[in-house]
Amino acid sequence: MLLHETESEYDSKSKKNNYSYYESSDFKPLIEKYNRIKYSVTEYIYLLTVKNVVLFPDVVIPITAVKQKSINLFKSAYYTYKKIGILTKKYFNTTFSIAKLNIQTFNIYSFNKFNKINKFNKINKFNKINKFNKINKFNKINKFNKTNNIYYIGTVAKILKLLIMPDGNTTVILQGISRFKIIKLIQVYPYFKAEIIYLKDEKPQKKDKEYLILIDSIKEIAIKIIQDNYKIPSESSFAISNIESKSFLINFVAYNLNIEIKNKQILLEYDFLKQRAIETFRFLNIEYEKIKLKNDIQYRVRYDIDQQQKEYFLNQQIKALQEELGDFSYEKEVEVLRIKSYKKNWSKEAQNQFDRELSKLKRTNPQMPEYTILRNYLDLMLDLPWKKYSQDNYDLYRAQKILDKDHFGIDKVKERIIEYLSVLKLKGDLRSPILCFYGPPGVGKTSLGRSIASALNRKYVRISLGGLNDEAEIRGHRKTYIGAMPGRVLQSIKKAGTSNPVFVLDEIDKMGLGSQGNPSSAMLEVLDPEQNKEFYDNFLEMGYDLSKVIFIATANSLYTINIALLDRMEIIDMNGYTVEEKIEISKKHLIPKQLKENGLKSKDIILGVKQIEKIIESYTRESGVRSLEKNISKIVRYAAKNIAMNKKYLKRINMSKIEEVLGPPNDPEKYELIQVPGVVTGLAWTIVGGEIIYIESTLLKGRGNLSITGNVGEVMKESATIAFKYIKAHNYEFGIDEKMFELYNIHIHAPEGGIHKDGPSAGITMLTSIISSFLKKKIRPYLAMTGEITLRGKVLPVGGIKEKILAAKRANIKEIILSKANKKDIDDIKKVYLKGLKFHFVSKMNEVIDLSIIK
The missing domain is CATH 1.20.58 (Methane Monooxygenase Hydroxylase; Chain G, domain 1)
Structure with a gap:
């Protein structure tokens, strides 16, 4: 209905067009049947956009309007029994608002409980509304169809009641009739009017x-x-x-x-x-x-408060009863702590600190969290072994026997330990460097600390520093925090019960750097003989003397250790074991240990030297003996299973039985006789021992470029570049035509691309490979080499010589080229382990080429 139409004119018009409307404005039931709705026929109705509400069919809701235009729309629809379409806005800032509405909670039985009517913000001024009058017909109207500010499916509603409120606002009661969808907008002024189609709710079958x-x-x-x-x-x-x-x-x-x-x-x-x-x-x-979770949280919080109050009153009653009966009380507890402090042999400073904290404890309510922290602090002070030392046994012959009994081989390491103990015996203090045993896993670094403790008759403690990334783990937490505790250093001293134990700092190279400080920096104070006499723990809040402690560190790599920390330690290199040493270690230590752990006797299973050697060579690939011990354990368990099940089994283990128990052998890598120019055998060091590595190179047409593959690191790439540049600068010395560099590219490859390779020790190997490819000459068979090169053609020494020699011997290599500076490393190795190997010590690359390339 337009504003200029009368009610009678609208009534006749409605009947003529077969519109349905209601004969009375009285309140109707909540649910009515609108049988006259035609779902396949379009209809024209006025639209009202609302926010923060979605009207559903049959649902009754109240809407309050404050804008006169909205009130006029409600009155026009109400008095002419017209339906209006209710659409929901997607955003609150839409430009198509007709009224800013306040939707209140509606009681479905009555409409007389509207006590609160919210006032709304003003919408755009009248001058902006007048802009709608100037909108061109369809080109402007179509913008409404394209906007995303409203949903295009809504609910047709009938106004059940129109109420004029005391504050002048108008409230209408709407009841949803049916869902609809906008086809197009046909009118903007004075109200939005659109062509719609009704949407029918598809109901399931009655027997569903x-x-x-x-x-x-x-x-x-x-x-x-x-x-x-x-x-x-x-x-x-x-x-x-x-x-x-x-x-x-x-x-x-x-x-x-x-x-x-x-x-x-x-x-x-x-x-x-x-x-x-x-x-x-x-x-x-x-x-x-x-709702259930919220109620549960509220219940728990209320229960916790009630429980705390209950515990407080009970504790007060218990305290009163104990005092009445002459039994235990907090005052007596404080007095007991005071008596214990008098028996401690500590400094005056420590006694004063204890008395101050004890006075705080006396004044603190036992129900407060601070009471527990203070009590833990006082217990720590009483439990620490202040000036309590174990009596050392300086019998060096006894110490030597214990070291020889517990560890086979590693004579250089044991000799350095005896020297360390000798200085300790003569001087009486430990102001010497901290020992750091460095080597691959499984060579006995950690167990050496236990042997030293046994030799000196001292307590043994160990902490693992692997993965440690919090400084508080070393220095402790401050007492101001709930759950504060001392650092692991003082905790271990407390556990040992003496102030001079042998303290092993295991995996010192694996400390990390976290957001809570750098633990490596905290270790500087622990390991510095000039500072650890007054080691400051944040929890203890005073110095503690660590100068009598023998600190021994272990590491697998030196590259990740803080430089300042590394400077405070004496590095003792522990190389891998030879096959012969592993056989002896198995016979004297590993087999007896596994027999004892599995409940067997020496007669229950027999492993010969050949069988042990087979296990070492075919089932292990390491410098230490950890994998070897695991394989021996499998064989011992095989015997234990048969004994437990009363089955017959082969006591003397042979080769076939080893393969049956341990599976197919993984035979060690042997030297491969490859008579092809450009293929050279090198020697490499890994964390589990030495290995042989092949370096391959080939020429291909190009412009003298160098490329390298095989998952190699930056240092190895630099070595390849240096080798190539040196050859180009000295091509006439090696008999290589200069034009070759303009016609060919050189490509170097290190096989086994799944394994990362890096380091300078392959320098002479790559240079020899490149020259071999240019000259198209083969390399002498059964020859391996390792060494670093410079642009001047010098051959520099490299590390890991013992492991590399062991790898060469396993691979059946006959000759090895090394730097002259590495000769001292060969002299340190027992002659029995060098049997069958010939060494060539060189200082320049010309010597390497003369020894390696077949003329």
């Missing part, structure tokens, strides 16, 4: 059991939510129970869900009523779980 169960479930969980949520009136559960219409129940619950508007709009847009019910039930379950 799943749908009926779903309706019952929605009703049941809705009632549970009302009962558990104290903010919802309990009378609402009776309303839910009395709803008989299934569609109205779904729409009513969906409207009242505490979910986002976009989710409510999704529910409205479902054509199938059953699908709307399923989604509504899902949201109900989520809401119910939230």
